[in-house]
Amino acid sequence: MTTRIAKQKTPGDLLKAVQEKTKVNLNVCYQCKKCSIGCPVADQAESPPSEIIRRLQLGAGDELLQTGLIWTCLSCETCYARCPNQINFAAVVDALKSLAVEKGVADPQGDAPLFNRLFLNAVESYGRAYDLQVIALYKLGTGSLKQDVDKFPAMLKKGKMAILPPSGADKGRIRRIFKKAAQNKGTKA
Amino acid sequence: MKYAYYPGCSAHSTARDMHESCLAVAKALGIELNEIKGWTCCGASAAHQTDRKLAASLASANLLLAKQMGMDMVVNCAACYNRSKVANYEIIHSEEIRQSVADCLGQSYDGSQPVRHFVEILLKDLGLPALRKKIINPLKGLKTASYYGCYLVRPPEATGFDDPENPTILESLIDVMGGENVEWSGKVDCCGGMQNLTRTEITVRRSAAVIGMAQAAGAECIVVACPMCQISLDVRQADMEKLLGKHYRMPVIYITQLLGLALGISPKKLGFDRLMVSPAAVLKTTKAAV
Numbered sequence A: 001m002t003t004r005i006a007k008q009k010t011p012g013d014l015l016k017a018v019q020e021k022t023k024v025n026l027n028v029c030y031q032c033k034k035c036s037i038g039c040p041v042a043d044q045a046e047s048p049p050s051e052i053i054r055r056l057q058l059g060a061g062d063e064l065l066q067t068g069l070i071w072t073c074l075s076c077e078t079c080y081a082r083c084p085n086q087i088n089f090a091a092v093v094d095a096l097k098s099l100a101v102e103k104g105v106a107d108p109q110g111d112a113p114l115f116n117r118l119f120l121n122a123v124e125s126y127g128r129a130y131d132l133q134v135i136a137l138y139k140l141g142t143g144s145l146k147q148d149v150d151k152f153p154a155m156l157k158k159g160k161m162a163i164l165p166p167s168g169a170d171k172g173r174i175r176r177i178f179k180k181a182a183q184n185k186g187t188k189a
Numbered sequence B: 001m002k003y004a005y006y007p008g009c010s011a012h013s014t015a016r017d018m019h020e021s022c023l024a025v026a027k028a029l030g031i032e033l034n035e036i037k038g039w040t041c042c043g044a045s046a047a048h049q050t051d052r053k054l055a056a057s058l059a060s061a062n063l064l065l066a067k068q069m070g071m072d073m074v075v076n077c078a079a080c081y082n083r084s085k086v087a088n089y090e091i092i093h094s095e096e097i098r099q100s101v102a103d104c105l106g107q108s109y110d111g112s113q114p115v116r117h118f119v120e121i122l123l124k125d126l127g128l129p130a131l132r133k134k135i136i137n138p139l140k141g142l143k144t145a146s147y148y149g150c151y152l153v154r155p156p157e158a159t160g161f162d163d164p165e166n167p168t169i170l171e172s173l174i175d176v177m178g179g180e181n182v183e184w185s186g187k188v189d190c191c192g193g194m195q196n197l198t199r200t201e202i203t204v205r206r207s208a209a210v211i212g213m214a215q216a217a218g219a220e221c222i223v224v225a226c227p228m229c230q231i232s233l234d235v236r237q238a239d240m241e242k243l244l245g246k247h248y249r250m251p252v253i254y255i256t257q258l259l260g261l262a263l264g265i266s267p268k269k270l271g272f273d274r275l276m277v278s279p280a281a282v283l284k285t286t287k288a289a290v
C-alpha cells in the first residue's frame, strides 16, 4: 500500500512530543515491519504500526491523531515484543492517545478516553475498580444502553458483577497518588 | 510456603471464580496466601493509556505494602501481574519514573519487590512431583488448549514469565493433572479484551478467532489465567454466534478451577456455576457435578 504523506499538514512536532512522553528512540526503526505483521488490528488500520513510525519520522502533524489504530490498538504489546530494535510501539500508541485527548481529538466510534476517565474516577473514590458504575456511566455517556442488556442480569445472577461499591482499600493513599500524579503531569515529562 | 496475596479488583467482581478457585487450591496444597491489607487497584489499562507515571505509582502502592510484609507477592490475575511487573521494570530502568513514584507515594521504592503469578509458584516453589502426589481426581485425557494471551508473556523483558512465543507452564500443569494438551498456535494471540466495551466488535472477532483455533485443534475446553481473556472468550460467545453465525459452545475455565477439580475440590467451591458457557463437558470427564 502506498500512502502519500503530507509534510507538516498541521504545524506541530508530533515526533518530539511522542519521544518526550515515551523516551522511545524511533530513529532506530529500519522498517522491517515485524510490528505490523504481528499486530492483530493492522489489517483494519489506515496506517499499521511501522507506517505510523515512518509518518512520525517524516514530520507528521496532528492529522496522525485521527488515525484509527490509536483507538483500535489492544495494548497487546506484540509489536514491542517482536521488534528487533526494542521499540516500544505500544507506548507510542499510549502517548498518541493522550496527545489526542489533550488536543480534543475524539475516538470516532467508541469512547476509550471516557471509559478510562470513568474507570480512574472510580478508583480515585473507592481505591478499587467499580465495574457496575463504570459500565453504566459509560453506556449512558455513549448512548449505548441497549448493547449487552442481555448480559448484565445473567452476570449479576452468577455473581460475576458486584452490585455494591468495593470496600477495604486504603483510600487516603490512593487519593494522594492521584493528586500528586496530576501535579507531576504539569511538569515537563 | 507463605506469600503476600494480591487479589485484584476483578476478584470481587467479574472474576470471583478465579479468586475462589485460587484460594481453594492454595488451601488444599498448603500454600499460605496472606491478603495484602488495604490493597488498591493496580491501575489496569486505563492508567497506562492515560499517564505512565500514574500507572507505575498505582501499581507500586501494592508492591510497597507487600515489601513491608517481607514476602513474595503472588497475583493470580494476569493483568494485575503484568502491571506490577511493568511497574518494577520501569522503576528500575527510568530515573524519571522512579522519582515520580517516590513523590506520589511519599516513600521511595526501588522496583525490587518480587512478583509471581500463582502458576509460577506451583511450578517452581511447590514443584510438579509434589503436585502430582495430590492429584486424586485425574482429568482422564480431557483435551485442553492452554491460552496465555498477552499479559503473562509480554513484554518479555518485564514479565520474564516463560518463552514469550511458546510458553508451556500451563501445559506442564495440565500434564500432571492427567489432561491432554492440544497443539495449537493461538496461545499467545490477543483476545481483544481491552476493547470489550469500547470497540466490542474487535473483541468479538479476535476472541472468535482464538476459539476457532482451539476448536480446530480438537480442544474440549480452553484454560486461561487472565480475567480479561476469560470474560472475552466466555461471555462474548453469544455475540460471536450472532455476528458470525457459528456455534462454539467452548468452556473457558481458569487453570485454578481445573486444578481444583483434579485435587478433588467440589465444583461449587471453585466457582464453576459462574461460567456462562456450560462446563458440563469438562465436569463429565472428572465425574464431578455442579
Ligand code: SF4
Pocket (backbone or CB within 6 Å): A028, A029, A030, A031, A032, A033, A034, A035, A036, A049, A050, A053, A079, A082, A083, A084, A085, A086, A087, A089
Ligand atoms: S518491528 Fe521495530 S524495527 Fe521493525 S518496523 Fe516495527 S518498529 Fe521498526
Ligand code: SF4
Pocket (backbone or CB within 6 Å): A035, A038, A039, A040, A041, A042, A049, A072, A073, A074, A075, A076, A077, A078, A079, A080, A089, A090, A093
Ligand atoms: S499493542 Fe497495539 S499496535 Fe502493538 S501489536 Fe498490539 S494492537 Fe497492534
